[in-house]
Amino acid sequence: MSNFTYDKLGIIAANGGFQRASLDEIVTIISNKMRDIYGADIDLSSASPDAQYIMMESTIIDNV
Numbered sequence: 001m002s003n004f005t006y007d008k009l010g011i012i013a014a015n016g017g018f019q020r021a022s023l024d025e026i027v028t029i030i031s032n033k034m035r036d037i038y039g040a041d042i043d044l045s046s047a048s049p050d051a052q053y054i055m056m057e058s059t060i061i062d063n064v
Contacts, residue, residue: 006033009061026058 004011006029010020021029031044031054044051 004029006030023058023062026061027054030054030058 004021004025009026009029010018012018031051034044034050034054035042042050044054046052
């Protein structure tokens with residue numbers, strides 16, 4: 001995993017210009033944040049409503 005966090009999904013690096021989290025990194029970051037909020041036992045299997053919501057939000061952020 002890179003140095004991206006929930007509140008820092010993109011950075012401007014002095015030597016590399018703009019860098020952003022990939023879709024997979026965004027999904028992981030949001031999933032981890034939801035686990036922090038709702039507990040480690042939250043169901044994030046691909047068919048669960050929470051996982052579908054995470055994918056929808058991650059796709060929106062990735063497309064921005």
